[in-house]
Amino acid sequence: MPNGYNGKILIVDLTKGKWEVETPDEKFYRTYMGGSALNMYYALKLIPKGADPLGPDNVLCLSTSIVTGVPVSGQSRMTASAKSPMSGGAGDSQCGGFFPAEMKAAGYDAIILKGKSPKPVYLWIKQGEVELRDASKLWGKVTGDVEQALKEELGDKKIEIAQIGPAGEKMVRYAAIMNMSNRANGRTGMGAVMGSKNLKAVVVRGKPKLKPAHMDRIRELAKFGATNTKENPAVWDLHINGTCGVLSYQQQDGGLPTRNYNEGQYEDYEKISGETMTETILKDRDTCYACGVRCKRVVEVDERGYKAEALYGGPEYETIATHGSYCGIKDLAAIAEANQICNMYGLDTIQTGTSVAWAMECYERGMLSKDDLDGIDAKFGNAKAMVALVNKIARREGIGDLLAEGSKRAAAKVGKGSEDLCIGVKGQDMPAHMPQAKTSLALIYAVNAFGADHQSSEHDPSIDPASSASEKQKLSEIGLTKPLPVKDFSRDKVHYAYRTQSLYSVLDSVNLCQFVFGPAWQLYGPNQIVELVNAVTGWDTTIDELLKLGERRIAMMQAFNSREGLGHQDNVLPKKIHEPLKGKGPTAGSAIDRKVFDRAVQDYYEIAGWDKNARPTHSKLHELGVGWVAEAIGAS
Amino acid sequence: MKIKIKFFGSFRQRFSREPVEIDLPEGSCVGDVVAPIGERFPGFAQLGYQPLLAVNDCFEKPDKTLEDGDHVNLFPPVHGGATDH
Known part of the structure; x- marks a missing residue:
């Protein structure tokens, strides 16, 4: 057996309900190694030119890599790729958590998903054994409920699950693939592609059997990481305050997008900063498989009608900025609830927040009326309006159905100059690092x-x-x-x-x-x-x-x-x-x-x-x- | 002149959650806050890197002249751009 990879790639035809295993040689692994490069090999080979991103011809590729699962910080990652329903070009997104390491331990380096199942199913892989199982009872359920239901159904609390929420089922164009109910392959709409295939979840359980070629050198790298995590100020700050620790920095740099990217500083930034989150709603710090940095946040909120529970983690910097400063909102509790809705329903938090911010600017400029917005007074700064719009997007309900298409497509329908309020490239809106500050x-x-x-x-x-x-x-x-x-x-x-x-x-x-x-x-x-x-x-x-x-x-x-x-x-x-x-x-x-x-x-x-x-x-x-x-x- | 100092990032837990005030002579630069803060918080003087300095919510170089009542924010290098001692 080779070191570092299983040498097995699972190709599943969801239309036929059948699968096969490819066994590429070492040259293949050395050329592509895993993740995005490996996925692009299959995307270019298997997706026909002009395929509908939300049709059965699209192919969803999920890949680990040659290093996934070794006991070193920062290696438990999985890349999801397909033709993107946002851009019509290459779609690509990474997640962390425990799913990637467990997927590799289950026996496959990559899972390639073709076709469309005639009914909702989930893919169950246990130590190399593959099964497609009925997911009708799971369809419509939010991620936390599906986690619990699958653990009960399969009688194993240690399974790892990559799933779509109701947003993916309804093919919100920027739906995410979620694992642990709080980790996401967020960008480029890979959850929408999964939903278009009637695939609710990929569930994995394995037993690690791969041996690194030089375990002594792996231990040295792990030791270096353990010794230097606290010594590296940028990495240690990720531990202390999470990714949201960068929010205050962005403010001083003039790079904190505010009110739909019209300004680079937000006057109330300290109310939504990482430091404030640490001192108020933070309940725990979480991590990914074998990682000592522990940058993930766990928050709890139950105040003024806003709720967020620990199961759904806590907001990252991008989530806080897009639902906060982008929308002129200084209410961390409201942002935490918006984050929870995104994780329950399976949405890219960045595109969700930017779509709301675009709608708010349209409303302020009279391009969208209160009637257009289902009676929501979507002024910048209205936290309840922001949460209401996120809820509508998650369900494709009312104005949410339009915003679920992303701001570019929504603007094409609204017109009136609203196209100029979009902040996207290839249909994907800009994240919270401003080019005006970092050229x-x-x-x-x-x-x-x-x-x-x-x-x-x-x-x-x-x-x-x-x-x-x-x-x-x-x-x-x-x-x-x-x-x-x-x-x-x-x-x-x-x-x-x-x-x-x-x-x-x-x-x-x-x-x-x-x-x-x-x-x-x-x-x-x-x-x-x-x-x-x-x-x-x-x-x-x-x-x-x-x-x-x-x-x-x-x-x-x-x-x-x-x-x-x-x-x-x-x-x-x-x-x-x-x-x-x-x-x-x-x-x-x-x-x-x-x-x-x-x-x-x-x-x-x-x-x-x-x-x-x-x-x-x-x-x-x-x-x-x-x-x-x-x-x-x-x-x- | 009175200068208000606020700690950000991991500095806040390590040194002080509350802002502190220091007295500096007229004409002082923002880089001049480092020594008195190091006296008050010895760990600050032993950092292996220069903190990032911001005046009234704008990053500045250490030679930026301060005015009475200015707010200085101190950051560890949370996303690149640190300077070593």
């Missing part, structure tokens, strides 16, 4: 294959001349040695963005948590990623080989987009980003200059090996060892 994000938000994403490259402060010696050291491991100011947007900055995007692309393929592994401030740096891969597999990989993997995954995703008709015209930013930011603070009045941005995009295409229409070139795809993709898309 390279303007580029990455635009060119990223699956839309605006803050976890696809390293942000600008890490390459700033004032960054720490440890950050400089880690960045030098991927060849980045020239400091660049945060606001710099030269070709050098484009190179930085692409290089770190390639490293993040490695993380999404080797399936490593980006708060634990990364190119700069994280606990483990690039050379330690190489060490981890080699210690697990016994290979002799290098950082250059891994960065090629990262580039390969980026090119494959972009090739998928090209095949589906997405190109340069889609690599643009929303109008707002090019107009002076309102409000106060260091970013007030700032905008991303169109000419500078356009030049950066062209620089990016050259560096990435894309042609003028953002199509990866024939030679680039061959250089990356995926010439078959060039043939499949007819690359120039």
